[in-house]
Amino acid sequence: MDLVNEKDKVIGRKKRADIYAEGLSNFRVMNAFLRNSKGELWIPRRTADKAVFPSCLDISAAGHVESGETYEDTFRREVMEELNVDVDAVPHRLLGKVTPTDGLSAFEWVYEIQSDEAPNYNPRDFTEFFWLTPRGLFERITAGEKVKSDLPKLVEMFYADRL
Helix, strand or coil, X not given: CEEECCCCCEEEECCHHHHHHCCCCCCXXXXXXXXXXXXXXXXXXXXXXCCCCCCCECCCEEEECCCCCCHHHHHHHHHHHHHCCCHHHCCEEEEEEECHHHCCCCEEEEEEEECCCCCCCCCCCEEEEEEECXXXXXXXXXXXXXXXXXXHHHHHHHHHHHC
């Protein structure tokens, strides 16, 4: 994967395993929320065999930006791989760009896909899903539900008006 400086400009490359072993945060990821017309987010549960955050609630679709790839390329690839959704066939938008200085794990572009239909998700990535309001998600977290670390931070950043 590409390593980036504080301006999100590529400064080098490292293997994903090395990035995680060294605890680095200067790499790129893409996250996407699937949101329905009721304002609910499609929140999946990761499979138990995931190397990080096994069995945790997750962002609708997410992925590492591979070396030489753009955030947009990753958005298209990961949404198709994980949700079986062609982003050109559904309304979507870029919600924003965030960095580790925002308290997140990496440099991230965050998208929103609008759809009232649950996707035909990849069972190698997820085991189940829930349509949750942002408030409903935080109620589950308060009750002890385990989540991917960036999930509550991103929901708070982009859906705070619904909490």
